[in-house]
Amino acid sequence: MKFVTEYRDADAVRRAADTLRKLTTRPWTVMEICGGQTHAILRFGLDRMIPETLTLAHGPGCPVCVTPAEVIESAIVLAGERNVTLCSFGDMLRVPGSHEDLFSAKSRGGDVRVVYSPMDALRLAKERPDRQVVFLAIGFETTAPANAMAVFQAKREGIHNFSALVSQVLVPPAMEAILSAPDNTVNGFLAAGHVCAVTGCEPYAPIAEKYRIPIVVAGFEPLDLLNALATCVAMLEKGENALVNQYSRYVRGEGNPHARKVVEEVFEVGDMAWRGIGVIPSSGLFLRHSYREWDAKERFGLRDLKVPEPADCRAGEVLRGKIRPSDCPAFGVACSPEHPLGALMVSPEGACSAYHRYRKKETPL
Numbered sequence: 001m002k003f004v005t006e007y008r009d010a011d012a013v014r015r016a017a018d019t020l021r022k023l024t025t026r027p028w029t030v031m032e033i034c035g036g037q038t039h040a041i042l043r044f045g046l047d048r049m050i051p052e053t054l055t056l057a058h059g060p061g062c063p064v065c066v067t068p069a070e071v072i073e074s075a076i077v078l079a080g081e082r083n084v085t086l087c088s089f090g091d092m093l094r095v096p097g098s099h100e101d102l103f104s105a106k107s108r109g110g111d112v113r114v115v116y117s118p119m120d121a122l123r124l125a126k127e128r129p130d131r132q133v134v135f136l137a138i139g140f141e142t143t144a145p146a147n148a149m150a151v152f153q154a155k156r157e158g159i160h161n162f163s164a165l166v167s168q169v170l171v172p173p174a175m176e177a178i179l180s181a182p183d184n185t186v187n188g189f190l191a192a193g194h195v196c197a198v199t200g201c202e203p204y205a206p207i208a209e210k211y212r213i214p215i216v217v218a219g220f221e222p223l224d225l226l227n228a229l230a231t232c233v234a235m236l237e238k239g240e241n242a243l244v245n246q247y248s249r250y251v252r253g254e255g256n257p258h259a260r261k262v263v264e265e266v267f268e269v270g271d272m273a274w275r276g277i278g279v280i281p282s283s284g285l286f287l288r289h290s291y292r293e294w295d296a297k298e299r300f301g302l303r304d305l306k307v308p309e310p311a312d313c314r315a316g317e318v319l320r321g322k323i324r325p326s327d328c329p330a331f332g333v334a335c336s337p338e339h340p341l342g343a344l345m346v347s348p349e350g351a352c353s354a355y356h357r358y359r360k361k362e363t364p365l
């Protein structure tokens, strides 16, 4: 397939790994921010091709993983309401809340539906005016435009039985939180190409300058990742800090202006709690006052719930790149894809699910 196979060519990948090895003379830690990149690194064995002195830290860029348990709990509460249809992407259904997940709520008779787009949920609301249809709107900058558009359309068309339970987060403030931590060890970042396709690269330049680090916008194929790592390491070796767009076949400097416009219209920025990490200033998107009527929290009077994290789950340390999933004592023992303790084992972008899928044979289970 064009645009995929050439970026997986074995000889080209080996040459890129050789280049990276020759470039690396000192120990460096580079964090890939996106869970999709983490899975690609493990799936293609790129972590075994890089020099030993180069450490890859896996970042918090898995949307399902960082959605607070309180939001899952609120969704479970709503799913138990008699006149509510709760719509969600499929991977949210198995994320544990305080003591159960949305699948359990569904099995108890809750009307929980898997949709492929927020517009599917809006369509359902139009077809079923007798039901309150709630869409669980989570994710990073990549999902924000579609989620914003569904709410925008609901207002424009006067669909009053649709609302969104919103938990939208932003990548750049999370990078700043990692870099400003006293125990930070990250020397450079691979930024997520699909996020930058929406927002553009501009939000990352001030971070590269402020923290004096290289940030390379990277794709998701083996050559994308190895070449981006080589660019990042080359800058580290020379003591340079800059933002480089290595994914220019998709990412334009200004991103997608239409997507940005609808996000700006519907959402405003505020402080947000990330699961396992805590509150990060200015890292969330919330519905503006003019769209309050379509906010499920307002419509159903949902209060802030307090949901403790499972004591044995070390998701916060994994999400900040402090430990590897296989360092968690519960990994593959009390926590597995069949019986997940934490969201990182559920999501197809979670680091724990990546290690379980691609590295479990190396870990005593």
Ligand code: SF4
Binding pocket: 312, 313, 314, 315, 318, 325, 328, 329, 330, 331, 332, 335, 336, 340, 341, 342, 343, 344, 345, 352
């Ligand atoms: S292996 Fe399971 S319990 Fe451990 S950090 Fe990952 S999700 Fe949490």
